[in-house]
Amino acid sequence: MTASRVFTGKSPVATTTRERVLTAAQRLGYRPNHLARSLRQSQTRTLGMVITAGMWYAQAMRGAEEIAREHGYTFLYTHPHNRADREQERIETLRQRRVDGLLMMSGSDAHEHGHLRALHQEGIPLVTINRYCEDIGFRRLFFDYRQAACSVVQRWLAAGHRRVGFVGGTPDHPQQAVRERIEGYRKALREAGAWMPAAEGFGGAFPDDGEALTEALLRRCPGVTALLAVNDYTAAGALRTLRRLQRRVPEDVAVVGFDDTPVAFSADPPLSAVRHSILESGRIGCRWLVGQIEPWEEDERTRVLPSVLVVRRSCGLAVEERGEQILPLG
Amino acid sequence: MTASRVFTGKSPVATTTRERVLTAAQRLGYRPNHLARSLRQSQTRTLGMVITAGMWYAQAMRGAEEIAREHGYTFLYTHPHNRADREQERIETLRQRRVDGLLMMSGSDAHEHGHLRALHQEGIPLVTINRYCEDIGFRRLFFDYRQAACSVVQRWLAAGHRRVGFVGGTPDHPQQAVRERIEGYRKALREAGAWMPAAEGFGGAFPDDGEALTEALLRRCPGVTALLAVNDYTAAGALRTLRRLQRRVPEDVAVVGFDDTPVAFSADPPLSAVRHSILESGRIGCRWLVGQIEPWEEDERTRVLPSVLVVRRSCGLAVEERGEQILPLG
DNA sequence: ATGAAAGCGCTAACAT
């Protein structure tokens, strides 16, 4: 039937015919079968999303899905897996369903990328978010943890702080996200000059860790007046210790966390924290994916998304007493 | 070709033939086309997931996807929408892709359910999680907020508390989740007897609200020795006020939050909180869905999932000093 | 502007 023409709207159809078709469709409860269309066109307008469903990436999922919908795409979802072969299986499921492309977002601790290289070489459009592999050819998005940590410390130095500490994580942590935060901190110190020794407390990254690490750090380096934590949880632990030691925040010790989870605005005092462009990463990632499937001029292949500092009471950099203030971390 | 038999494995194939087929497939880089199979069988082994990507439901997504994978199903994901007609559109997209069933999980503030009734009447397998609509016929999962709130208060009463308060939310809040928590609190007081007057502070449900509401409540009812909050954020705000007023937690005032987000274990002192069976809801929801598609005996249609109390320092019910302890809220 | 024919890749049913 040339009812197809009516629904695709590509070729011209007489108005009267169109109406006849539409009313008939209505009456019969007709619904276009996307499967048949996909089979014929070998184009499914379906994308694969391999992403950890969790607090962290939820915003990215939303962003990606929103952009996909705008372009007429829908996502097939699967959870990632640490072991590359298991992940491979899941991707295979998606490929049997003939996804047009793949958006992958795993923790920054993924180390095997061989199967991604294979995917790319087979010509599958592929975009990764926060995946630390070399430039194999597919498009990648990153968050600028290093720059963010560095900028926060620099702001403190500019505000007159002379001893800035870091708590949580370890320099050899499996997650690059953690390592970069430490590197950024150290970079700022290095650039400040030799007069500024590091004051580091490494270990876990949960509130109890933050509590213990901060206590030990302050014993070793009593002169610390500002403390950057590897994440909000660690920072919340630091706040506990500071309170117990009767150090005021931010007057005696300023504190900044990382990630700006709900922990930050719930803390006492409200915790200033570095916030990343998570929603944006999903949007851009999906846009890039669509751009690889449909004709598009853009050829950018790697992008590092900026983070900002959400200033609340804890950091001693606030302009206003209440509320939040966003500072760029260029 | 009867290569199909090799891959489906249903009918018997000679071992030599199987091997010939498999090696040929290997050589040609053959990958079964799930679309064609779906088209032929009019069964896609694909399910629709309409769910808010966010901290709250992430665990449910994981649970659902895990069960789906075990049964050979994959999820198409779409974000829900408050307006029923917009949501309808998104569901229509999924239906054109011929999903075998639909798992829906929205906030408890969805009020229009007409399109769900239509779906069910068309025979679409459908399971909702946390959606407060009457029993139309499809399967529904709920969390037992009312019972949980009631049980926490009862435990306090049993422990000797004589004035238990509630902060956050309003009795006419659009989210039934909020209303149920308040109802549970009131139920416990009612059952305790007339000697136990309510001590309620209603309003918002963020840390700043918790802070203000708690201060006002303690002024009105100074005798309150235990405080249940509508969620963790509000509870965190309550902790701020209690500290400022120099009331010790839990010695002077015990506090319990709701939802057991990371805010709870990050608080000072660590916040005891009601935790719901989110992961389990996703698993059961998906299992039910599959059960409607494939032959299954089970005919349970509505289930209320239990919550537990995660006991940390803040609530005065702890047996051990450190760590977490799980108490059932039957 | 419309219709007819063929085929996307698979599987159910029926031969052999």
Place this chain on the structure above:
DNA sequence: ATGTTAGCGCTTTCAT
């Protein structure tokens, strides 16, 4: 145990 035929619902191409 294997091959043959037909058709799932659509779009592409070619004819009218």
